[in-house]
Amino acid sequence: MNGAAVLLALAVSGAAPATPAPPVRIGGAPAPPVRVGSKAFVESEVLGELGRQLLASEGIAAEHRRAVGGTRVLWEALVRGELDAYPDYTGTVAKEILGGAAGPAVEALRPALAQRGIGVTASLGFEDTYALGVRPEVAQRHGLAKISDLARHPGLRFGLTNEFLDRADGWPAVRDGYRLPQRDVRGLDHDLAYRALAAGQIDVTDLYSTDAEIRRQGLVVLEDDRRVFPEYQAVFLYRLDLEARLPAAVAALRRLEGRISAAQMIDLNARAQLDRAPVEEVAAGFLRERLGAAGTIRAEGRGARLRGRTAEHLALVAAALALAIVAAIPLGVWAALRPAAGRVVLAAVGVVQTVPSLALLVFMIPLLGIGTGPAIAALALYALLPIVRNTHAGLTGIAPELRESARALGLSRWARLRRVELPLAAPAILAGVKTAAVIAVGTATLGALVGAGGYGQPILTGIRLASVPLILEGAVPAALLALGVQGLFDLVERGLVPRGLRRGRAP
């Protein structure tokens, strides 16, 4: 099977990778790697990583876009072709994606998905259903064993995952199915919800039935006595064109079918979540023990990891800043030349700045998909304000006698701008660019939320795992980079700002 798949991959690729790791090549140029996505929780990341490593073990170049977002984001990315495959659950597919048009059994989903160009594997072997959980002492005090018992205690505080709150098969289904009277229902991040539960800040939260935390906190999982939650078999969704293009890739993913039991999944989750083993290692261990496949961990040391993230982060900031400069300086000039238009421009750029950066990123997803594109666009929009405002202020702040001198010399509007006004405004413009760059370095950490990588990656994972060292692995270099950027601009200032205008000199 293994050998056949490798041969198949070779036949498709027309090249001869001797070891499993090198990327598949077509006609000398590297074929685009198969992109496996995962949702922003540990189990999905483990499954996504299992997929990537299985592909790699078959000699198929693959990358894992980790923790990209929720169901909608992943599904849209898959349909649009930004991802080739990602793990999901049958109940979610049936209700959330297909809107209840097809039943939750895999065979019932297959034709409906095929119409959209998407294929589905058989169940990976376990179910990860939604459940509601409470601390044992709360269960004891109120006599809670079934979800229907909750109806008698309207004072209980619910802290639910944001996605669960909104999903058709989530909170609305439970609330209506059990006629739950609780009013105190808050939306939280999944992992923060567990901590809030442990701290007694909330009483009830939604769980995944394979969550490691159930075991650790000894939580009581309430029985779904009215069968509100559908079946949630874990499956891989993939693009049918992947199957046509690279059948070996789908065959590799299929090797996971029926191979992971619920107990094993809880185990894997516990290793990643509680023991804080890197997801790559957790996945590699499983593949080695259960499938006899050589899971490939990109055995990166901290240094290599840091270099990779630094490169991603810098690329995000540089691209966003370049875009922002190209757009903002002309806008600032226009605003300075036409006071009426200027007020509108400054107000508009100011409004962009008031949109929370997180929301701005999410708005970009429907327009630009996931990955670096939307992150760069959002960062660039964010970087506009300081540059536009400083360009405008720098130009309008030029002493009137200098502006008059330039006019009296008989220079055209454009020549005055180029030879006199922009050089005079250069220190202000550069200060604006510097501010924008430093802000962008910080804001770019949010890029990891839409799969753009960078220093945000360890921060996000660190938040999920409550791992301070992991958070610092992202936060410290981000802070250092911000300082570095500041220093770099001080140097650039020396080169770019005319000698007669530098700080500390009387002009």
Added chain:
Amino acid sequence: MQPGAPALELRGAVKRFGPAAAVGPIDLAVPAGASLALIGPSGAGKSTVLRLMLGLLRPDEGAVLLGGTPLDPDDDALRRRYGYVVQGGGLFPHLSARDNAALVARHLRWDRARIAARLEELGALARLPGDVWERLPSELSSGQAQRVSLVRALFLDPALLLLDEPLGALDPITRAELQDDLRAAFQRLRKTVVIVTHDLAEAAFFAEILVLLRAGRIVQAGAFADLARAPAEPFVARFFGAQRALQLPGVRV
């Protein structure tokens, strides 16, 4: 340029600043080759008249004629026919003295040799030492800055030279030196010169025609001797008297 027309002419020119304040109507002709001084107390409208002449301000009423044709304030290139020294010199702080002086010539793509030759010629005329050209305005003395500003104004060899309080901020010694040098330069160049000053002695020293302004209107125009001997209004005599009181007998300013 129409033959025989004044180099510059204001015809009923009015510039309003808000509902109360206005300059004009002004009727004034500057003959080609003449030197004319606009004098008067602060706020009389001297600089406004100069800016109307340059097209830096657009008159609300009336017209400004340059060589007999109406001046279009939107025509930037037209201003290359003037040399203008703004109050305080108006040198650009980011450019060296050389780049300030040669800014427009360079923009017009003069070649290096021509620019160097012109700098040398005008540097000699303005009596500037050869080592000032690489300096920034902040590294020049105020007298040198004024001279560089004059070189810049003269660079394209304009027919008209307009100066707004060119010596206003200078110490008395520098001022006296510069007055001598400026007059010598004007006499050699035979240009039409309009100079704004509040100093009567300076006006008389530079200009054949004195135009006394007060509250936005021309009170009297003519040679120094005419104004001194036959003041049109008591204000003219008062203005002359106030200035003469500042001088000591036998001391030239």
